[in-house]
Amino acid sequence: MTLPHGPLRPAPGEPPQTGPLPDPAAVDPAVLAVLLARHGWVRRGGPSARYGRWTPPEGTDPGVSLLVPAGDGFDDAVDLLTDAVTALSRSASPSARAILLALAVPGDELHWHRDPAGPPGAATPGTAPWEETERLRRAARAMLAAGAKAGRTRAAYFGARLDTWAGDFLDRVLVVADGPGLTAHSPAPEGRAAITTLVRALEALRDAVDYRRVSGGAEAFENAVQSGVSRELVDAVQDLVRGATASRFTVAWSAAAGTPGGFGDRRTAVEFSPGDLPALAEAAELLERLEPAVAVTLVGLVVRLKRADPAGPGSVRLRVLGGAEVDEVKVRLPDAAYRLAAEAHLAGTPVRIGGRLERRGGFRRLTRPSGLEPCGLEDAERDRLLKTLGEGREA
Incomplete structure (x- = not known):
């Protein structure tokens, strides 16, 4: 997330702090008023049609007050908002930093x-x-x-x-x-x-x-x-x-x-x-x-192979391209299927395989594998795979 404008200025006696300082021209006065009220600031006097004067919660920063315009249609609205943002950035009230952050990074x-x-x-x-x-x-x-x-x-x-x-x-x-x-x-x-x-x-x-x-x-x-x-x-x-x-x-x-x-x-x-x-x-x-096990048919790229016996079963890891909302799964294959997976790995060809995603291990393991076969890629799918590899994921 890109943070706008400049850093927050530390209150007197506090070490420098980094954080977003909102652009006063982009501040909605109504939003600022809601945030001030939410954090315990008190509105005091002032013609309600043009502006309101706000002071921090009791005892947090005596002598500080903000003039907040009632809307952004007044000629001096940006000047008043600039003064308010500057005062908040220098205020010793703990709520001032929370208000500035909420203005700079709008959200819940x-x-x-x-x-x-x-x-x-x-x-x-x-x-x-x-x-x-x-x-x-x-x-x-x-x-x-x-x-x-x-x-x-x-x-x-x-x-x-x-x-x-x-x-x-x-x-x-x-x-x-x-x-x-x-x-x-x-x-x-x-x-x-x-x-x-x-x-x-x-x-x-x-x-x-x-x-x-x-x-x-x-x-x-x-x-x-x-x-x-x-x-x-x-x-x-x-x-x-x-x-x-x-x-x-x-x-x-x-x-x-x-x-x-x-x-x-x-x-x-x-x-x-x-x-x-x-x-x-x-x-x-x-x-x-x-949560039950899930029957799936996956399309994935073989990224790792391991077995102890050159003629026995082995384990492979697949990067999932489709068929389940997981990134990788492990599957143990018999000798013939393992050899086929190794050939697909050397050729850079994805494979299709059926099985059950088991909840044990967090749905990262495919059991009862069946029907493993190499499968071709459409041009769009190949582009997506190359993009995934280019993003620095494990290959």
């Missing part, structure tokens, strides 16, 4: 927070130990990937399926450490399918855990799959909760794109605690068991 704002277990005062207020930051990043990345996959299709357990799809989505998300928490900005509205699915899935998981703890029944986890819950999402929540007294996930919808349909009166914050871990562990095991 997601926030993860953990209350780590440990004696009070173990860490400096407003900071997080290195391990905490790494855990937050790992859990946040896993949650976003699970949301992206579930936004494409529902599954109790994805494994390696749709990894490329999720990776493409993650590349468009900007993640910023925010003191003891972590904030991500997801593009809106183009990234909305992943985020709305993630929110609904977390709410469904929260309800299913509550139902399990009250009733003792685990069927709610199976029903929650239709809302986007998966083994991967449950694992991410467990990672977020372990070693903490509480964890929270919140969403602030993009002020520019507006609230997505169906979320007007819905809560956008979900909490989990260590007391949920037994139910989450049970859910993870159940969801993996629910």
Whole structure:
């Protein structure tokens, strides 16, 4: 993602920080007003038809105020917005940086927070130990990937399926450490399918855990799959909760794109605690068991061969070109099929093979192989293959 304009200026006494500074001419005054209100800034006086004067939350940066025009149709609108952006970039208020980032990278704002277990005062207020930051990043990345996959299709357990799809989505998300928490900005509205699915899935998981703890029944986890819950999402929540007294996930919808349909009166914050871990562990095991093996016919390029006996069976790795939403699979072949795969590898010719993608190992293994045969490539397919190889993937 390309970040516009220049860097944020540090507040007095703080080390230099890098980050996007929005172009004042591109700032929508209405969006800026929404963001200021969202972060606790207070509007004080001023003719509402022309401008509003905003001050930061109580005690965070005394003496600072912003004049924000009511619209961009006034002659002095850009000048006022320039002054407002400059004041925010120099403000000591923690919310000022969040507001500037939201203006520079428009999108839905997601926030993860953990209350780590440990004696009070173990860490400096407003900071997080290195391990905490790494855990937050790992859990946040896993949650976003699970949301992206579930936004494409529902599954109790994805494994390696749709990894490329999720990776493409993650590349468009900007993640910023925010003191003891972590904030991500997801593009809106183009990234909305992943985020709305993630929110609904977390709410469904929260309800299913509550139902399990009250009733003792685990069927709610199976029903929650239709809302986007998966083994991967449950694992991410467990990672977020372990070693903490509480964890929270919140969403602030993009002020520019507006609230997505169906979320007007819905809560956008979900909490989990260590007391949920037994139910989450049970859910993870159940969801993996629910997902069956998948019968597929793959077209792939042989990229690796290995066998111990020159006249016996061997294992090959295929880069999948079609037939399944995984990047690579491993398959064990008898001698004759292995020789055919070796010839295809030497000739650079793809092969077609049938079998079953097994959930064990994350749908990376093809069992019961049958019908292996070399297959030709159409010109368009050959171009796609050459492009894939040129992108630096393992060959």
